[in-house]
Structures are given as C-alpha cells and as structure tokens.
Amino acid sequence: MINVFFDMDGTLIDSANAISCAVNEIRAELNLSTLTKEEIINIINTPNVDWGKKLYNIDNFHHSSFKDGFEKYFIKHYEQSVILFEGVIDLLKFLKSKNCFLAIATNAPQSSLTNILKKHGIIPYFDKILGVSIGIEPKPNPQMLHLLMDEAPYQTSIFIGDSQKDKECAKNAKIPYYHAKWYQKNLKENEFGDVQTLKEYLLKYL
Numbered sequence: 001m002i003n004v005f006f007d008m009d010g011t012l013i014d015s016a017n018a019i020s021c022a023v024n025e026i027r028a029e030l031n032l033s034t035l036t037k038e039e040i041i042n043i044i045n046t047p048n049v050d051w052g053k054k055l056y057n058i059d060n061f062h063h064s065s066f067k068d069g070f071e072k073y074f075i076k077h078y079e080q081s082v083i084l085f086e087g088v089i090d091l092l093k094f095l096k097s098k099n100c101f102l103a104i105a106t107n108a109p110q111s112s113l114t115n116i117l118k119k120h121g122i123i124p125y126f127d128k129i130l131g132v133s134i135g136i137e138p139k140p141n142p143q144m145l146h147l148l149m150d151e152a153p154y155q156t157s158i159f160i161g162d163s164q165k166d167k168e169c170a171k172n173a174k175i176p177y178y179h180a181k182w183y184q185k186n187l188k189e190n191e192f193g194d195v196q197t198l199k200e201y202l203l204k205y206l
Helices: 016-029 037-045 051-056 071-081 088-097 110-119 143-151 164-173 195-203
Strands: 003-006 101-109 128-132 157-161 177-180
Touching (some): 016 071, 088 101, 101 143, 110 128, 143 157
Parallel strands (some): 157 177
16 A cells, blocks of 8 residues: 555646646736746756746745635636646546545645536545645755655555656655656656556555
C-alpha cells in the first residue's frame, strides 16, 4: 500500500481551456492583447516566473497564485469548460480498492478547491486536499508534499503532476515522480499519456 499524491490542473482535470479563457478575459479588461493557450500554460508551469508581470502586466504581484485576486473569472470558466481526463475516475477507484492514501497537492488557492472538485464528483476519493493558502507555500517548494507525507499512513509516497514545478517539487521532497502528458505518444521514462500506462507504473509499488 502506498500514498499517491496528485497535482490537479493538467493532471486530474483538463483545465487548460478554462485557464486560458479566464486569463484572456482578465487581460481584455486590462486592455492587454490576447495570449495563446500554449503561452499561458507555459508561463504558469515554469518555475520562478513573475506571473503578474507576464500574465497581467502588473508589477510587484505578491500573490502566491496567478488566480489570487481574480477568483471570479476562474470560477466562471471552470464551471463552463473543465472536464476530467479520460479514465481518472477508474484510476481513483482502482487505487482506493488497493487501500491507497490519496491526496491532492495543487498551486490553486485552497478556497477554490471544494467547488472545482465537487463538480466532478471526486472529492470522496481523497483523504486530503491541499492548495495554496496562508502558511502553505506553492510548488516547487516541497512543503505541501512534506505535510502530506507527515499525515499519510504508508512509508512509500509518489507524486503525479504535469509541470516542471511538480517535477522539482517531487525532487525536493525526495519522492518518485510521474509526469502526465495526456494523449501524447513517444514518451520518456516515467511519463504517461493515458491511465493504463500510469497504472502500470503504480502497480510496481502495490
């Protein structure tokens, strides 16, 4: 039995379109030009990037998440266009059947998580859900993973994410990491493009 920690956006839920639409709606209200979805996701997933400057042309943006201060835009678009990646429910059911401890570690604000996850019916599968809040640092800081490891019952913990921040977070926490590249082919070691491949990786620990 193992502890399996998941990132949320881009790992469990396909939120790229929602994030892109929200950011561009904010930019339109700030009289800024539209960014492509690829540009936005790259900015968000790259460590040590000044989100406020890159996304909103705001200097001295001290928020811990690019959503802070703009939650209403993200809630609106999450409700409209976010979906689970194919097979996620089956994977969570499988892991719970193996008595795994399941948790989420996301850079999304803690205050936004219940509404997002409740919509997709996956809250009951998770023993713990952690997002960014006062006193909780965003990834790649390993604090969230350390907190989950302190609470989780098993010796072996694994982190599953989709960004360089996630990869660095797992490295900083010194736990195995598997990288989501949904629906892509010709993947490297420890990468997966579908649930079956990820399940095969996890079976090594069960």
